[in-house]
Amino acid sequence: MPPVDSMSRRLRVSGVLVIIGLLVEALCLVWSKPIAFVVLVCIGGALIGLGVLFFLYSLLSAPPPRSSSGAAEDSR
Secondary structure (H helix, E strand, C coil): CCCCCHHHHHHHHHHHHHHHHHHHHHHHHHCCCCHHHHHHHHHHHHHHHHHHHHHHHHHHCCCCCCCCCCCCCCCC
């Protein structure tokens, strides 16, 4: 199994947070109690929001790609 770099790990964590949030919201749709709306908005929405924010943070904090050695040097 190849080693997992930090960018891939962060993207997996953000995806898992979004999926868990969607599962919580799906369970709340079949739950017919008044507290279901609170759980839907507070917990489900928070998990999805955290997943999206962590995804954006992962993209912004990623190091810039390295240029290949000798290819496409500055041609002025």
